[in-house]
Every structure is written in C-alpha cells, then in structure tokens.
Amino acid sequence: MLKSLFAGVSGLQSHQVAMDVESNNIANVNTTGYKYSRANFSDLLAQTKSIATAPQGELGGRNAVQVGLGSQVSSMTRIYSQGSVQNTDKNTDVAIQGDGFFIVSPDGGNTYKYTRAGDFKFDSGGNFVDNGGFIVQGWSRDDETGVVDTSAPISNINIPPGLTTPANPTEDLVLKANLNSGPVVESFAPAYEVATTSTGDAVDTNGRVISSGDMGVMYNESGEALSLQDSQGVWASFKAATLPQGAAVAAGAVALDTTFTLDDGSTVNVTSAAGPATNTALNNANAFMAAINAKSAVTGVVASVSTLGELTLRNENSNVTAAHNINFTDNTGTSGIASGSSVTAYQYQYSPTSAVYTENANKTFTTIADLRAALQAQARADGGAANGIEVIVNEQGKLEISNTGTNATDDYDVNFRVTAISTAAITENTRFTSNMLALNTVIPAGSAGKAYSQAFNTATHSASIDVFDSLGSKHTVRMEFRKTSVDSATGSTWDMVVSVPAPAQIDTIAPLDEKTGSVKFNSDGSLATFNPPNISFTGNNGSSPDQQINLRFGTTNAFDGMTSFDSPSATSGISQDGFTGGDIVGIRIDQSGALIGSFSNGRSFALAQIGMAKFTNNEGLATEGGNVYAQTANSGDPIIGTAATAGRGFIQSSALEASNVDLSTALTQLIIIQRGYQANGKTITTSDQLLQTLIGLKN
Known part of the structure; x- marks a missing residue:
C-alpha cells in the first residue's frame, strides 16, 4: 500500500518539474533566439515479486511479477529547431538561418560564449557587443593588406568610431571594349587632328x-x-600634257602617219590619206586634227589647229578608259609636230x-x-x-x-x-x-583658290576614367584608339594614345602628358597583344611620383577584355582600383557576416567578419542565462568558420530570430501536465482511503 503512496509522490514531483520546464518555455515565448526545452520522463526501479520462469515439460513459462515504484524526470532536451526570422529596422541586428551560433566573449577572447540572439550594437569604444556587453568575435581587416583573413584566429570585433580610410593610389586600370572591324563604322575621325601648312606634316x-x-x-x-x-x-x-605648236603642216598632197603609245605599252596608229595637191596647210591640218580626234576615246589626246595650220596636241586626263599620257611619234615627219613624249598623268x-x-x-x-x-x-x-x-x-x-x-x-x-x-x-x-x-x-597661280578632296577618316574609339594619386586627387586618363592597318592573315592593328591633363605626366619624352602605343588583334577578333602594358604616372602636385598604373586590356588570345568584331565600337566596362580618402558613414552586414563599411568617398569594403561556431551536439551545450550557452564535455569542441560554409547557416541582416516556442503547443502541454499532476494526487488520496479502511478493521 505504501508503494502506491510513494509512486504518487514521485509522479507529483516529476510533473512539477515538467511544469517548471513548460512554464519557462512560455515565459520565453518572446525571447530572441530562445530554444524551448522538453522534460523527458522515465519510470523508477520496479520491485520484483517473482522472477520469470522458462517452460518446463508440459508447463509453460511464466513472466516476472514486478511492481513499479513511480516516475522521474531523467533528462531535459533542448529543441534547436529554426525560429521564425523577423525583419527589423536596425542594420546591426542579425539572424542565423540554419545551424550555428554567434561567438561572444566577456573577457577579450579568453573564454567564449555562444548565442543565437543577434541583437548586436556598437558601444562607445567601437566594440561590437550583445545586450550583455559581451564582445562579438570574428576577424578584422588588416590595415596593410586590406584583407579580412578568415583563416586567422578570431578576436574582438572593433571598428573605431570616426574611422577614415586613406587615399589609395590607382594600381590597375581595366578596360573591356570592342573596336569595330567591319566595313561600316559609326565612330570615326579625320585622318589627322591638326595639320601644319608649312610642311604638310x-x-x-x-x-x-x-x-x-x-x-x-x-x-x-x-x-x-x-x-x-x-x-x-x-x-x-596637275596640268594638261601639251605638245605645243610646231611649224605649219605642209601644203599639198600630204599624208598623216602617227603612232601613240598607250599606258599599257600598246600602240594606236592614226593616219590620214593625202589630199589633192591644191590643199593648203590649213586644209591638211584640219584633216589631221579630225583623224587624231577620232581616236581621242582611246588615246586621250585632243588636237587643235591654229589659223596658220599649226597642230597642238593636248591630254586633259579626263577619260577613265583612254590613255592618260601623250607619247607621240611622227612616222613620216609631215605632221608639223616634233616627235617626242610629254607626260600628263x-x-x-x-x-x-x-x-x-x-x-x-x-x-x-x-x-x-x-x-x-x-x-x-x-x-x-x-x-x-x-x-x-x-x-x-x-x-x-x-x-x-x-x-x-x-x-x-x-x-x-x-x-x-x-x-x-x-x-x-x-x-x-x-x-x-x-x-x-x-x-x-x-x-x-597666285590665287586664293583651293581644292579639297572629300575627307579621309579613320575608325576611332575613346574611353576615359578618373584615376587617383597618393593624395587622393583625381586625374582623367583618356585612351584613344585609331585603326591603322589590317593583315588578312594575322588581324588588325590600332594605334593607341594614352593621355592625362597637364601638369600630370606619363612619359619621359615630350610631350610628357601622353604616351603612344598600339593594340593588335588576331584574325578571330581576340586580343593578340598591346603596348605599353603600364604607364608611369606623376601628378606634379605633391603626390608620389612614378606611380605605376597597369593597363589591363584582357588575356592574350582570349575574349575577356578588348576585342575587334564586326560590331559597333563600344566600351562595355572600365574600372580602376584607386580612391580618395573618406570618412565612414554607415555599416551593413551581408549574408556571410561581413561588416561592410560605406565611406564618404563612395567606397565600400569589409571591415570585419562575424565568426560562427558549429557543434557536433548542440543539445550538449549548457545555458548560462542572458541568451548565451557554454561548451560542455558532451557538446564537442566548436568548429569555427564563416557563415554559409561547412554546414553553418547564413546570416540575414536587419533581422532577428524569434523564440521557437509554439504557444499553442505549450498551453496544450500545460493541460496534459496539469491532468497528470491531478491524477497522481488522486493516487495518493485513494491510497489514503484504502489505508483508512485497513485501519478500520481493527475496530
């Protein structure tokens, strides 16, 4: 009879513990990053009244007769399911989506605590802290290399108030562009920019x-x-070829027999039969003129006659199909024109x-x-x-x-x-x-008249970008490209002029503010080579001289930089890595946990990165209050790294992870615990009544 009393007492005690656990869950329904717990029941040692026996002969075996002695809470289980992520208006709030813990330290990194509550802020000293003043652990940017080394040991994250970034001189200038290789271009310029009139150069x-x-x-x-x-x-x-008037053509019965040698070396024979003996010199000259002019379309030569019967030959270079030179031979010596050659074109x-x-x-x-x-x-x-x-x-x-x-x-x-x-x-x-x-x-001669051809243009393209010196001063670098040659087997060549505004200079020979070179392309439009590979920039304003700026136009025989296809010349990308000095104006946190600083110079880069820890057994962690956990012998050692790697969850900024307590489930669990407690109490009262009956037998 007493066993039932003690069993009831143990049941009351177990359910009281379960009530404590569930009450704590409900109390933390709004605690950031809280993970609810569950009380696990187990029975107590049972009293054996008879042991189990095996079958013997015709008699079957019998089970043991045991009476249980009650229940106990054997363990607590903390449930690390994902809590809902709630957006906030605070850019230093962070939530973890997935497995892992933030790492904080109360003593400068000597000991670590772990938390899912990402309600962080900066204190007056620039320390990145939680609500308990524990400093968040991670990696900070190296001032010399400008890199956040996540392979180094973690330490306190500290971003000094009023942080400034010094000027960074440009080291690399990257250009991605296409230079039109086609038969029709939209971007072109005159063959020359300026021409001198003294030499024509x-x-x-x-x-x-x-x-x-x-x-x-x-x-x-x-x-x-x-x-x-x-x-x-x-x-x-520049002037018409003329065989000038010679002596008058002879009078009488005179014949013409001339030969014109054409541009290609072939000859044309022009003849005129002799007229009557009564012909005058003028009559014969007109006959010769008619015979010569009848072949003008072939020879290009036009004859004219003076009033005295004198012949003049002239070539105006006006017929594409005719000869362009006078090369005349008088075969009979009777034309009145001296034999000779005069070139017109x-x-x-x-x-x-x-x-x-x-x-x-x-x-x-x-x-x-x-x-x-x-x-x-x-x-x-x-x-x-x-x-x-x-x-x-x-x-x-x-x-x-x-x-x-x-x-x-x-x-x-x-x-x-x-x-x-x-x-x-x-x-x-x-x-x-x-x-x-x-x-x-x-x-x-002596006139003010001029003659002009149509313009001869060259395909061109230009691109400009501002670079920075060691003082953070901006200087515009302009790159101009001019197509100069094509080789059907190897590709095209473009001249290049890189220039900067005075008083800056990039060359050691005059003019100091520009440097010439070339860009060559393969027959498939890929980059073959370019020169110069870099410029030596001096601002002449107190900044460091001979600043080396590398020109990055792409990889040889590849299409990742400059190309030359049959498409309009265009710049698809141009960038450089320099910047002026600036003051910090804001901080945001990305999914990897990097704290990105925004500066007044328009630059943004990582100043630090939040570290995350992952454990083999999250349930083995011990809670220490204040939303932090401590490592125990059963949790395993922390595996520290960056978010979103090696099974660690990613970080969401301007958000907090809510408690994972389900209030409806918790309240239902309260009812179950309450009924269990009441039932155990009934066990005790019923046992008491039975004892009263037993005692009453004596009377």
Missing part, C-alpha cells in the same frame, strides 16, 4: 607627328571603308608594303601622308622647286591644294584632274575615286 597640339595609318583601312565621310587593295588608285595630273597606286613617290614617275603610297607627299613632289616637279603649290592634309582629314605662288619662272596654273585606275587586272575602287574626284578644278 600632320601634328597634334603638342607638335608630335600623327601617324595617319594605312589608307587601306580608312573610311569615307559616310563611315564606309575604302578597302583599298594593292595597286588600286587614280591617275592624277601619273599613277598613284596603293601599296600596303612600300611607298615610292619619285618625281616624274608613277608612284605608290601606303598612308595618306605618302599620298600627300607624292602629290606635293609632282606639283613642284611640274613647275619648279620654288613654286607656290602646296598639298596638305587639313584638320578635316581632306587633301587640300593651294596655289599662292607668283614666281613667273616656276609657278603655273593648276589644272588638276583625277581619273580612276581601271584595267582588266585592276578593279576600280569607286569610294577612293569619289574622294579624290572632288579635287578636280582649275587653280590659277
């Missing part, structure tokens, strides 16, 4: 001669590629490999500078070295011819004519011809 504002580049890759004013091929070009003349032919512009001979050119020099040389040769004919390339990229000289000996009236080179072997380049045809005009 193209120079920039610093006096440096500008490389015009290969004319094979130039464009007209509509952005269409000239695409000059080897030997394409024009016939050009020369070939100006494109050659991608060599330029030859000898006076009084056919010429080749590679660049527009070559073409200008060839025209200038012939203009002077046709008159005299002292004549005032000048050929330049002006700032619009146009060939410009002027004739200002008044020297009676050397100067002459310019009658400039251009026709295309068009043969069975050479196809006319219509775009180049069109550009040159605009020069066709007459410019009298």
Whole structure:
C-alpha cells in the first residue's frame, strides 16, 4: 500500500518539474533566439515479486511479477529547431538561418560564449557587443593588406568610431571594349587632328607627328571603308600634257602617219590619206586634227589647229578608259609636230608594303601622308622647286591644294584632274575615286583658290576614367584608339594614345602628358597583344611620383577584355582600383557576416567578419542565462568558420530570430501536465482511503 503512496509522490514531483520546464518555455515565448526545452520522463526501479520462469515439460513459462515504484524526470532536451526570422529596422541586428551560433566573449577572447540572439550594437569604444556587453568575435581587416583573413584566429570585433580610410593610389586600370572591324563604322575621325601648312606634316597640339595609318583601312565621310587593295588608285595630273605648236603642216598632197603609245605599252596608229595637191596647210591640218580626234576615246589626246595650220596636241586626263599620257611619234615627219613624249598623268597606286613617290614617275603610297607627299613632289616637279603649290592634309582629314605662288619662272596654273585606275587586272575602287574626284578644278597661280578632296577618316574609339594619386586627387586618363592597318592573315592593328591633363605626366619624352602605343588583334577578333602594358604616372602636385598604373586590356588570345568584331565600337566596362580618402558613414552586414563599411568617398569594403561556431551536439551545450550557452564535455569542441560554409547557416541582416516556442503547443502541454499532476494526487488520496479502511478493521 505504501508503494502506491510513494509512486504518487514521485509522479507529483516529476510533473512539477515538467511544469517548471513548460512554464519557462512560455515565459520565453518572446525571447530572441530562445530554444524551448522538453522534460523527458522515465519510470523508477520496479520491485520484483517473482522472477520469470522458462517452460518446463508440459508447463509453460511464466513472466516476472514486478511492481513499479513511480516516475522521474531523467533528462531535459533542448529543441534547436529554426525560429521564425523577423525583419527589423536596425542594420546591426542579425539572424542565423540554419545551424550555428554567434561567438561572444566577456573577457577579450579568453573564454567564449555562444548565442543565437543577434541583437548586436556598437558601444562607445567601437566594440561590437550583445545586450550583455559581451564582445562579438570574428576577424578584422588588416590595415596593410586590406584583407579580412578568415583563416586567422578570431578576436574582438572593433571598428573605431570616426574611422577614415586613406587615399589609395590607382594600381590597375581595366578596360573591356570592342573596336569595330567591319566595313561600316559609326565612330570615326579625320585622318589627322591638326595639320601644319608649312610642311604638310600632320601634328597634334603638342607638335608630335600623327601617324595617319594605312589608307587601306580608312573610311569615307559616310563611315564606309575604302578597302583599298594593292595597286588600286587614280591617275592624277596637275596640268594638261601639251605638245605645243610646231611649224605649219605642209601644203599639198600630204599624208598623216602617227603612232601613240598607250599606258599599257600598246600602240594606236592614226593616219590620214593625202589630199589633192591644191590643199593648203590649213586644209591638211584640219584633216589631221579630225583623224587624231577620232581616236581621242582611246588615246586621250585632243588636237587643235591654229589659223596658220599649226597642230597642238593636248591630254586633259579626263577619260577613265583612254590613255592618260601623250607619247607621240611622227612616222613620216609631215605632221608639223616634233616627235617626242610629254607626260600628263601619273599613277598613284596603293601599296600596303612600300611607298615610292619619285618625281616624274608613277608612284605608290601606303598612308595618306605618302599620298600627300607624292602629290606635293609632282606639283613642284611640274613647275619648279620654288613654286607656290602646296598639298596638305587639313584638320578635316581632306587633301587640300593651294596655289599662292607668283614666281613667273616656276609657278603655273593648276589644272588638276583625277581619273580612276581601271584595267582588266585592276578593279576600280569607286569610294577612293569619289574622294579624290572632288579635287578636280582649275587653280590659277597666285590665287586664293583651293581644292579639297572629300575627307579621309579613320575608325576611332575613346574611353576615359578618373584615376587617383597618393593624395587622393583625381586625374582623367583618356585612351584613344585609331585603326591603322589590317593583315588578312594575322588581324588588325590600332594605334593607341594614352593621355592625362597637364601638369600630370606619363612619359619621359615630350610631350610628357601622353604616351603612344598600339593594340593588335588576331584574325578571330581576340586580343593578340598591346603596348605599353603600364604607364608611369606623376601628378606634379605633391603626390608620389612614378606611380605605376597597369593597363589591363584582357588575356592574350582570349575574349575577356578588348576585342575587334564586326560590331559597333563600344566600351562595355572600365574600372580602376584607386580612391580618395573618406570618412565612414554607415555599416551593413551581408549574408556571410561581413561588416561592410560605406565611406564618404563612395567606397565600400569589409571591415570585419562575424565568426560562427558549429557543434557536433548542440543539445550538449549548457545555458548560462542572458541568451548565451557554454561548451560542455558532451557538446564537442566548436568548429569555427564563416557563415554559409561547412554546414553553418547564413546570416540575414536587419533581422532577428524569434523564440521557437509554439504557444499553442505549450498551453496544450500545460493541460496534459496539469491532468497528470491531478491524477497522481488522486493516487495518493485513494491510497489514503484504502489505508483508512485497513485501519478500520481493527475496530
């Protein structure tokens, strides 16, 4: 009978403990990061009245007869299920989604405590602390390397109030861009920026001669590629070829027999039969003129007759299909014109490999500078070295011819004519011809008149970015690219000019504020090479001199930087790693737990990173109040690392993890515990009544 009393007492005690546990759960229903607990019941040792026996013969076995002695709370289980994450308006609040604990220390890292409550803040000393003043542990940014090393031991997170970041001079300038390789471009510029009128050489504002580049890759004013091929070009003349009047043609029965040698070396024979013996010199001259002019479409030669019967031959270089030179032979000596040769036009032919512009001979050119020099040389040769004919390339990229000289000996009236080179072997380049045809005009000697071609343009592209010196001062670096050549086998080449505004400098030779180089591409549009790989920047403002800035244009034979495809030239990305000094204006926390500082200079970078611990057995941790846990022998050692790695959860900023207590479940559990407690109390009262009955038997 007494056993039932003690069993009831043990039941009351067990349920009282369970009530304490559940009451604590309900009390912490709004505690940040709280994990509820559960009381686990087990029975007490039972009294054995008879032991179990095995079957014997025909008699079956019997079970043991045991009477239990009550119950006990054998253990407590803390349930580490995820609590709901609630957003807050505080940027230093953090919640863990998943497994893991924040690490805090009350003594500078000598001992560690662990918590799921991420209600953190900065104290007056810049320490990152919880509500109990424990300092959050993690990793801080190294001032020298600028890196948060998460492989180092953890320590107190401290961000000094009023933190400033010093200026960081630019070390790398990264450019990603496409330079148009196509036959039509939208971005182009004149062949030259500035041209001098004294020598005709193209120079920039610093006096440096500008490389015009290969004319094979130039464009007209509509952005269409000239695409000059080897030997394409024009016939050009500064004055008409004339075989002047000689003696009058003989009178009487005189025949004409002449031979004209054409440009290609073939000959055309022009004849006129003898007339009657009564013919005058004028009659015969008119007959000869008619015979010569009948072949003008082939020879290019036009004859005229004076009133005295004198013949003049002239070639205006005005017929594309006709010969462009007079090369005349009188086979009978009766034409009245002395035999001889007078050249009216020369070939100006494109050659991608060599330029030859000898006076009084056919010429080749590679660049527009070559073409200008060839025209200038012939203009002077046709008159005299002292004549005032000048050929330049002006700032619009146009060939410009002027004739200002008044020297009676050397100067002459310019009658400039251009026709295309068009043969069975050479196809006319219509775009180049069109550009040159605009020069066709007459410019009298000593006049103010000028002749202009259409503009010769080059494909261009430019990009600019501000870089920073050691003082944090900004300087604009401008990169200009100009297409200069194409090789069908290897790819294209673009000249490059990198410049900075004075008084800064990036070169050791004048002009000091710019540096020239080139960028080459492979035939598939990938980057082949570029030069220079870096610039040596000096601000001349008190900052550190010879600041090395690396130019990062991409990987050789790859497409991760600069490319040259048949698509518009465009900059897809440009960046640099320098910045001026700044004061901290705010801190935010990312999913990895990094504390990102925002500074007044627009820069943001990690100042520290929150450490997280993971345990083999979370239930083995011991609670110490204040929302913190301590390591025990059964929890295992903490595995410390960053959030979202090795099974640790990720961090959500501006949020807190709520208690995982389910109030409806907790209240239901209260009812169950209450009924259990009442039932155990009933066991005691019933046992008491039985004892009363037993005692009453004596009476």
